[in-house]
Amino acid sequence: LTHPAQSPNLSPIEGIWAIIKQRLQRRIFDSEEELRKALQEEWDKITIQEI
Numbered sequence: 001l002t003h004p005a006q007s008p009n010l011s012p013i014e015g016i017w018a019i020i021k022q023r024l025q026r027r028i029f030d031s032e033e034e035l036r037k038a039l040q041e042e043w044d045k046i047t048i049q050e051i
Contacts, residue, residue: 012051016043019050 020042029035 016046019046
């Protein structure tokens with residue numbers, strides 16, 4: 001392999017987490033449940049094209 005072991009190309013989930021982090025980083029959550037709900041909502045919005 002020509003890619004390092006930690007390459008995002010070998011771990012597509014890293015790109016997905018980056019998308020979610022970018023979308024949620026400026027929001028403030030009052031509870032863990034609110035954060036979990038927002039994470040799920042953003043996860044559901046990710047398109048195949050973004051992956």
